[in-house]
Amino acid sequence: MISTANLQAAIAQLQREGKLPAELTPDQVAKLRLALAKSTGEVNQAILDKIMDHAKSQIQDLAAAVEPEVRRTIFADLNNLLNDDGVTSLVYRTLDRTQTLFNGAGTFMSQNLSQEAVDDYPGLALERMFDRDVPRGFKTGKGGKLVPVPDDDWPSRWAEAGEACGDDDWCDWEGDSQTGRGVALKSSAIWETLGNLRDDSIGNPFAPFAWESGFRTTSVSRDTCVELGLIGAQEQAKPAKFKLTDLFPSPV
Helix, strand or coil, X not given: CCCHHXXXXXXXXXXXXXXXXXXXXXXXXXXXXXXXXXXXXXXXXHHHHHHHHXXXXXXXXXXXCCCHHHHXXXXXXXXXXXXXXXXXXXXXXXXXXXHHHHHHHHHHHHHHCCHHHHHHCCEEEXXXXXXXXXXXXXXXXXXXXXXXXXXXXXXXXXXXXXXXXXXXXXXXXXXXXXXXXXXEECCCCHHHHHCCCCCCECCCCCCCCXXXXXXXXXXXXXXXXXXXXXXXXXXXXXXXXXXXXHCCCCCC
């Protein structure tokens, strides 16, 4: 976890690990420190707010419930939330999500802040990196059987984001919903759109675009982007547009 007490050292460590570009300017470092401080500084309060909001919602449901069985179920859920184990679980889940966002943001910056990385690898591919027991596009049915959820998988989201993003710097999904991929230029607005597409979207222009997703982005070479018709062989590549100070959304 990145500590607010020593953000300069944390940034330097991320650079040594290759998770941040080594050639960050002083202005970029200052903006990055501000973004990190804002994100880590909000975590504890965000956790407390979420616990209270969830508890208030369940109390309202309890008061409105008529059936005794429903009331007992809600009361049990509320009790589980407010005991030590429930709060601890929520805290750790939020901290884990914060770390996931930091890792994703670090990868995003390494893909975009270095001009060499942008020139040599002007595109990104959204593809599966981690297995999931219940992949997006499915839900658990009776007996633990996976049941398809129409239009919820990544190819469907990719097509929807492409239509809404306002540019043509992306390709149609290649392959199936689980082992295929979507390719676009780093500068395409499809990435920003993916992060704000659905109710479960996190709000960031980098992967993961939704919690519990096993899909991440990998760099795509210039030769491949040329073959796909995304960029000319001698055309100057552009990075994604983003503000360092807005790079880390809330983990809750």
